[in-house]
Amino acid sequence: MADTSHGATRRWMSDPLLVVEHLTMRFGGLVAVNDLSFEVGRGDITALIGPNGAGKTTVFNCVTGFYKPSQGRLALAREGRALAADVAALTRTGKRSRRFPEGDLYLLERMPDFQITRFARVARTFQNIRLFPGMTVLENLIVAQHNPLMHASGMSLLGLLGWPSYLAREKQAVDKAAFWLDQIGLTDRADDPAGALPYGAQRRLEIARAMCTDPVLLCLDEPAAGLNPRESLELNALLRMIRDREGTSILLIEHDMSVVMQISDHVIVLDYGIRIADGTPEEVRNDPRVIAAYLGVEDEDELQAVEAEIAEVAT
């Protein structure tokens, strides 16, 4: 069930974390994303849905810096709000980021991918899981804390000498990994290679690994793909926990409507690289354009049947 208190406040309007404006991505002659604008609210779970090939993953790759957008602006306020005046002021400076009294503001389209995770604190997972299969579950979570650990190791020099402050920081990193191992129920498998885990556990581990980078925005590319219904429910609980306890906003691509409708506060629907609907789950669910586009239904009777089915799934 969608949380109406979240939906009614429309935080993506009042307290935006990420503001995407006129995002366009062209691959040669193909326009994958066409003049797309949307906002992601702080503390929201925002779902990006749409039929296959709608451009959802392209949007993700632009947000996380894996693609350089052909056009458009992606402003992220790590703290505070991404206000239009501040964003415009930063854009004119030609710099990547600026410190405002409320917090740091970043223009993601100007940053390389690894800096987006490191400084702007946007973490992501992948549609086809990308763990470090030959490293243990614990190591996967420790590698995610690379930057603070690298700093603590004095660019490896203090670490090479076994400096106590580094050892203490490493202990802290293991504790943090232990916390996430507990959250995803993999404590007993901490010393097993990640590649040997079952599929559902690998998905959870990838989310936990992304969380170990301390993100303000977590981008999940189809987190429920390949999960059974019980695992989907566990995933919902994990995502809610990440939003409520960790205060991390979530942007997710998902095809599983039971996940989308139950946990999201805000749903954006894409088709052919264009936004066709944007609103609370209820609004989007009842939008005939969405149903027609998303399910490719043209017949009016069939449309009603599908609408009823979606309503049933969502409740």
Add this chain to the structure above:
Amino acid sequence: MSDPGASAGPAPRSAVREAAFASLVTAGLAFPILALGTQMDLSNRIVLEQRWSWLVIAAVLVFFGRLCALLLADWRARALAVPGTWPLVGGAAMLVTQAGAAPENGLAWMAIGAAMIGAGFALDRRLASRGAVAPDVPAARAVNPLFGKVLPGVGVIALFLFPLIMLWLLGPSGSLKWINNFGIQILIFVMLGWGLNIVVGLAGLLDLGYVAFYAVGAYAYALLSTQFGLSFWWCLPLAGLFAALWGVILGFPVLRLRGDYLAIVTLAFGEIIGAVLTNWTDLTNGKAGIMSIPRITFFGVPFTAGDNGFAAMFGLAFSPIHRTIFLFYLILCLALLTNFVTIRLRRMPVGRAWEALREDEIACRSLGINTTNTKLTAFALGAMFGGFAGSFFAVRQGFVNPDSFTFVESATILAVVVLGGMGSQIGVALAAIVMVGGTEILRELEFLKLIFGSSFDPALYRMLIFGFAMVVMMIWRPRGLISGRSPSVVFRTRKTVSGALVNEGHG
């Protein structure tokens, strides 16, 4: 199989067909090697010698060897003897003895025949058992403490005692060969292997031009000591620094390349360094090389027979072995330093980032890791240790020229890393012992001359044997001698990660 009646293994008829095919393949492959040979005649001209009988013998041998192996496998599968197998073996042996003209040659061919049949049998047995029971490799298994802790410790102590034991057993002149040819030569390759292991084994960047950094280190010492009179102890860190600098200079433009492309560029880099060393005669003296490089001193005390020499200072009788023993301990310490730094770095963020890079570069970037810097540190560190080894090489030889830094050296070092098991320190050390020590041992196998005739030089067969060893390794241990990966951090129990899960890197 083509014979519908044969359910378990090939029937004799198809076995004959398969053996004939194998012998045909052998004839095709071995034709240029066996059937044609070159020899100098009396007027020093090269003449072509035709040895068709060799080819026929080889083909026949393979035919019967393969046939026996197949029939034996068949027999084992049906648990009954196929009549005619043993006569066939006997026939093969007979043919072999008949073919050899001189008795000593006959003995040689018989030995080869027996070895081939044995090898075929062993291979077959292995393949059969593999086919019957799929090996159930566990993804991770607990570490045997004997292997993890005790073995390296014992190995290091044994290495420190090695020259003293040799000296005690064989005396100053007898032990020279063992300490120099076996000890120092192997340890140089252990060190180079450990240095390259950082780049190839940990970071997963295939570097075919590692010898370039070895050359930079060697020439750095040669030039700094002959031109500026700097002592070895000053030149050693400088050589490492120069090599690391070249590592960064090479790394910066090429690290955006991956896999095969990176390998080709590093290969070219190795060749370029060689070409520069050959052609920049003003600096390097070209092909003639740099001679009379100052020899190693005992922290300022020279290893000479004079009154202020090492022997006189410690009240010993002068012997050149003192210098060799000192060089042995020097390279041992350098190698152990490489090992220590690598092991330490593996447990640190940068080392974990190297391994993560090998596993999945895109995932690394999604976690905020600067992959360019990470690759550069791996390249620079690997190059630095190569440079250390190079300056050691120069001080040991007292002479450097471009011929010591050819692609074959790069290939040997890479073979040590791959053979050892990429990323495994002990594996690399073992592989260096096998590869370099193996070469030296070949020189020692005098008794082979009794079998193959006095003109037989086993050392010439080095490459053939390496090639064979590599093929055998690929079949039996595709991940190297030590294929398991030891985790860099442990939560509760230390388990070795199966090599099957560990990626080799994509460049």
